[in-house]
Amino acid sequence: MFRFLKNRYFWIMFAVIVISLIAVSQTSAERDDLTIAEEMVRKAYTPLQRGVSIFRGHLKKMEVLFVSKQSLIADVERLEGELAALHLENQGLREYRHESRRLKELLEFRDHNLTNMRMIPAQVIARNPNTWYNTVTIDQGSDKGITRNMPVITPRGLVGRVSSVSSDHAVVTLITDREAAVGAMVQETRVPGIIVGTVNGKQLKLSQIPFYSEVQEGNRVVTSRFSVLYPAGILIGTIAEISAESEALTKTATVIPAVDLDQIEEVLVVTNYMNPASEWGTLDSGDPESRNEVPAP
């Protein structure tokens, strides 16, 4: 019955399975440094992926030649309309900004607004082909001062954070990744919650919303002041559906990300964000992002 135990091949397979399982558990957490083998594999791909990205950029420029004049005129008119509306909104916001700065100075608060931060633009050169992780590779790395856990955004909203870095590229874990967690709040009602990725990687969940809080479909979700890794006020997405959690005093909302993460091509890496809470020493295990076990950059 146990004749297979005498089979040398059985023991080889058994050893491979055990070693692999140990390796999986040892590498399940994010690491500061890549091994030489990982570095070599990624470095082999980066120039090719960058080449594809550049080629795609040239193709896009050529596409303009085939677009009809009417369609271009319609686009320009639409964009001019949007620009006028944004100019108007900007005037009002500028006033609020000065008011906010003045009040912060009076109260000796530090200004952590996104407009004061330094950002490095980067191109997305590859996407993770595996459905288990939601990551993209960008064409800027430690040579340009990028380090792990730096926030990554687009003008439309939050993208994710840098999860590993090489000299000439970096991997960004998207907010839709199942392991991602972001301290968030509903912009209209200031209700706090935690944004987590979902298994399908296309929607987000805002969990831990107090049951009696006023949250509605269409509300905007932004990063919270208590987020460890991300500057406050960055748009994450819009609430699409709200459901009560069974046997709990909290609600959960489905959030559609503000950024189309399947199509992003350019991102901005925020390089000088320092979480104010980290200066006060209040980051502890109760923080929403403690699940990732990552300190503020």
Add this chain to the structure above:
Amino acid sequence: MRYAVLFFIIPFLSLFLESTLFGRFTLRGVGPDLMLIFVVFYAIINGSRRGFSYGLFCGLLEDLYFGRFIGMNVLSKGLTAFVIGKFEDNVFKDNFLVGFAGVVMATFLNFLLMLVIGLISMPHLVMDGYMLVDLSGQLFYNGLLSIPFYIWYYRSARSGLLREPRYRG
């Protein structure tokens, strides 16, 4: 040349195409697993033991590229190839449906193995209906691509770049 194509060009190109070209043409966010497709073809043509080794090699390359949970793809691809390779002597390899059926079975098996390893190693992993959507998307995509790829692979293994010594005149 055969070994250079098998052990370097095919896995390298598979991962490269998955991360660039197919990353833009996903079905509800799901792309094909080209590496799995070629591991399955290798196992069908060469049997379970060699398939297992090839699966381990390709899985390791994939894991090193991803940089996390190293061993997950090693195990899932290795064991999947081992199981599929068991059919080596019982199928008509010249029929393209063999490649199709093998890839569909392997996609399902690979998913199950990844899920089991994931449940062991990821404490926050929660199973839900989206996983089945991902699986069905990948079954469709892999199955579709397996037909032309198997026709090329089989012909190449018989009389082309990947020709097996047993077929040599």
